[in-house]
Amino acid sequence: MTTKNLPIYQIDAFSDVLFAGNPAAVVPLSTWLPDDVLQKIAMENNLSETAxxxxxTAGNADFHIRWFTPTVEVPLCGHATLASAYVIFNQLGFEGDIVRLQSKSGILTARRYLGAIVLDFPKQPIVPETIADDVIAALGGDTPVETFGVASRDTDLVAVYDDATIVRSMxxxxSLLAKLADRGVIVTAPGDKTGLDMISRYFVPAIGINEDPVTGYMHCVVAPYWADKLGQxxxxxxxxxxRGGVVACKVVGDRVHLTGEAVLYLKGEITVSA
Known part of the structure; x- marks a missing residue:
C-alpha cells in the first residue's frame, strides 16, 4: 500500500457566484484507485457528489468519469460533470472547446459556450406509475396531478403538481421518505415567474442526500416532460x-442540452493510501 497525494477541487456548479448552485468535489486521477477508496473519499468530502x-488514450473519449455520493456510485450526475468540465477547461490546461467523457451513461460531452458550459446528456424517459399514498404523505400530503417513474432508474419517482407554491414550500x-423510497423523488410544477418554465426539487435521503441543490440528471427527466407540455x-x-439554481435546457431528440456556469471555491490536495 502506498500513499498518494491527489489534487482536489470544489466547484459551485450551475451558478455564476459562490455559495449558490450545487457544490461538487472533483478529483482528477492518472489511474483508477480501488472502488472502496473512491467511495471513502466521497464519504469524507460529504457533498452530494464527488467526481x-x-x-x-484510445477510443472516442478524452476522459473516463465516475460519480459517487457519500454512500453509493451513481450512473449519471449533471452538476459534478459540469464541475469536472470546469476543472478540465480552467485548471488542467485542456485546449479544446469540447471534452468527451466516457461514463456508465455512454459518451457525454461538455462544450464551452460564452462563458458557460453546455452538457449533452441522454434524455431520461418517464412512464406512468402510481406513487404509494405513504410516500405522498411523507412529501407533505398534497395530491399530485400526475405521477411517473423514471424508466432508466426504476426506483426514481416523479410527482407533478399544478402549483409551484406546493413545490417551493414542500x-x-x-427520515420517513428514506424508508419508503429506495432512491429519489422528483417533484415539479409549472414555472411561476417570468422566464421560468418549470420549478422542481429532488429528494434522495435513501442515498445520503436529503435534497440535492441543483441536479443536471433531474432536468433530463423534467425538461422533456415540460417541453412536450408547452410545445417547445x-x-x-x-x-x-x-441554494437554488437555474438550468437552461434544450431537448434535441433523445438528448438534453443543459447550460450552466460554474465557479471555483477551493483547490487543494488530499492524501490517501491505496
Missing amino acids: FFVPV TPDM DDVVGYQASA
Missing part, C-alpha cells in the same frame, strides 16, 4: 432548493 476522472419527512424545445428550469 473522479482519468485520461483515456418540507418532506426525510427550449425550457428553463429553476431548482427550488435552499
Whole structure:
C-alpha cells in the first residue's frame, strides 16, 4: 500500500457566484484507485457528489468519469460533470472547446459556450406509475396531478403538481421518505415567474442526500416532460432548493442540452493510501 497525494477541487456548479448552485468535489486521477477508496473519499468530502476522472488514450473519449455520493456510485450526475468540465477547461490546461467523457451513461460531452458550459446528456424517459399514498404523505400530503417513474432508474419517482407554491414550500419527512423510497423523488410544477418554465426539487435521503441543490440528471427527466407540455424545445428550469439554481435546457431528440456556469471555491490536495 502506498500513499498518494491527489489534487482536489470544489466547484459551485450551475451558478455564476459562490455559495449558490450545487457544490461538487472533483478529483482528477492518472489511474483508477480501488472502488472502496473512491467511495471513502466521497464519504469524507460529504457533498452530494464527488467526481473522479482519468485520461483515456484510445477510443472516442478524452476522459473516463465516475460519480459517487457519500454512500453509493451513481450512473449519471449533471452538476459534478459540469464541475469536472470546469476543472478540465480552467485548471488542467485542456485546449479544446469540447471534452468527451466516457461514463456508465455512454459518451457525454461538455462544450464551452460564452462563458458557460453546455452538457449533452441522454434524455431520461418517464412512464406512468402510481406513487404509494405513504410516500405522498411523507412529501407533505398534497395530491399530485400526475405521477411517473423514471424508466432508466426504476426506483426514481416523479410527482407533478399544478402549483409551484406546493413545490417551493414542500418540507418532506426525510427520515420517513428514506424508508419508503429506495432512491429519489422528483417533484415539479409549472414555472411561476417570468422566464421560468418549470420549478422542481429532488429528494434522495435513501442515498445520503436529503435534497440535492441543483441536479443536471433531474432536468433530463423534467425538461422533456415540460417541453412536450408547452410545445417547445427550449425550457428553463429553476431548482427550488435552499441554494437554488437555474438550468437552461434544450431537448434535441433523445438528448438534453443543459447550460450552466460554474465557479471555483477551493483547490487543494488530499492524501490517501491505496
